[in-house]
Amino acid sequence: MGWRYAQVHPDPGPPPRRPRPPEAESADPSRGAHLRDRDHLLYRPVKITAVGAGVGAAVFLLCGALGVLPWRFAVVALLACAVILGITGYPIWQSERAVRARIRAEHERLEREREARERRMFAAQEEHRAAYQEWERRRRAYEAQREWYPVAVPPGVDRVDIVGGTLAGWSAAVTTMGAARLAAGARLTVLDLSEGAVAHDLVRLAADRGDDPLVWVLPADLPRLDLSSGLPADALADVLSLVVGAGEEEGTTQDLSFDNSILERIISGVFGGTATIPQITAALRALAQVGDPRDDLRLGLLTDEQLARVTTMYGRDATDRIVIRRAWALEAQLRKLERLGAEPVRLPPSRLHVVSLDRRAGVLTNRVLGTYVATALTHRIRNSPPARRWEHTMFLCGAEKLRGDVLDRLIDACETTGTGLVLLYRSIPPHVRERLGRRGHAAVGFMRLGNAEDARVAAEHIGTGRRLLVAEITDTAGAAAPPDPVETGYASTVAYARVRGDALTDPVWTPLPAPAADDADLVAGISSATAWGRSIPATDKRQSARELLVEPHQLQELPPTAMIFTHATATGRRILMVDANPGIITLPTTHSVELEEFLDQQGEQPSTSADPPQLSEPGQEGSGPPPTFGTHDPHQPDARHAGTVPPQQGQPHPPDGHAAPPPNGTPAEGPAPQPPPNLGPPPERLDFRRKRP
16 A cells, blocks of 8 residues: 555654763862861960970070079979979870871761762762663664554455545555555456546556556557457347446436346347447447438448348337437437447557546547446456455546446445555545545545535544654655656557457567566566655655644645555554655665554564563554654675664673763863763772772
8 A cells, every 4th residue: 555654763862961070179188277277276374374384495405504593403304394394295296196087087987988089979870871882782783773664455345435636646555555456466447437547657667567558548449449249148238338328417316227128128139149340339329310320321330131120129119208319318328339349459468457538528528438348447446356365456537537336336246356445536526525535445545635514524534633654755855756647647558459359460569577576576566667766855864743633724735656554454443644656665774564463573572672662653653753763884784684683682882871971071062161971881880899099
């Protein structure tokens, strides 16, 4: 269906901050001096007394030596001074010892605090080292992860209804889905009623890989198209009666029954069960009494016997107004198919068949031709043997142009035979609204809605108020989308095919290419054969996303390739934002398996972290605002078709960290000088047991 944007590993953000060493408290020399000054002031009288006693002892000793005083008196004076010195000296000595003890205790306290700070710093650095290693692991996982996962049709779904969209968006969706089916070896049938050549890129892609697509552009290729050959009379009458009602409003089945009865009587009763469109229209003209039947006799469209049967079919005087009116209406519509199958050609085998309408033809003509191809394909699908689901896939572009009963028959035929059906509606008229997502197991995709009423209906179907994420590349690539494919148009591949019955020998057809072994061929084909690969901007950055609220005006402004895909599951309705741009497969961030399968694979592998992976998913309600995305490492290996690269254990850390400060402490440029960020790996391990020099 497209690509889903999701990030399994969220952005880890900036690296953890390195722990900053605390300010070390050094020993203050002035503290010891302060203690000494305080002690000096406290013991100043005692010290003065001690100094006076010492001076007195020196005077008495000098006087005794000079004979001024007798020695007995001098000795007594010296003893008195000694007693005074003993009384005053002991407190002075005791206070000095206490000051030295306090200074030594202060030094020991500072040393203990330093050692405790170093131990705390060492523990913080160990925690930072573990946090930085975990951040590096998350960063490697974030930068190596894939962001785009394929979204496949869910199991059990046999039809997809796509509503809205521009021609460029339809071209992207048809190319994405069709290319994937061709790569798997499936068969594709594209009925393009949009008149916009939305399968043009798919045709080029199929031709590039050697599938030789068959393209009919109607009405020019009508002589080389005959889908009703081999149908029994009742089936052919059923097809043609629905074709006649293409231009009428769907109502009662009365007119359809009359038309079917008239056509079946003509094909079986007049022509014996086998008739061409010109023969049928000639019989209808005779029945409706239009023109001269002798002209058809001269052209060999009728014989006298057949003309007699027509005139007596409803009585020799067939004047019933209902018969005449319906026969006239049948002839007026079926004459647009008179060239059908007039020039049968030999066609090579191909996996891709495209039947388109030329916009230069009349509106009513294209409506008749589209209804004929749709109903004829319905009968062919009903008669085909059952096969694996989606082995044959049919795209009906512009399905709103068909009546509801025609769509119902096609849906029922595809469901019973396992044929995958993709219906693309430009608008939501009443007959589409009542069939949207119903009748069988169907999923619905909503693209850009141009009409306000259609946007309101789509918002009610999805659920008003839901929040989804639109990837940045969906917006940028949508702005650079290739021009509308209507400018290029289809080129018929059957216009010059060899006519059947010629004298030349049958050609030897080239065998069809085998299914692709991997996505490499598909990636190369989309890059070379389509312009979608060039619409993707070349960038190596992680993609951001914006929030989208499901409201009618928001659905009218969706990017061209965006699609809101919804379907019912056993656990409730699942709603995803899908990008149908086929060029996304060329990005190096695309994955080859769906997101749920990838998460299951990751769950089976042993996890390197105790934390479960956090999923930032754009397709779930309430997923929150988008994270801030970093830059993608250009040195990461390109693994487009591999799983997410697991984080490598034991890789060396960057020596300067993730964001090292500038040299010489120069602040970064800015409006004001800023200090260098405290980021990066931790510094050298500290050893608190090592003594400082």
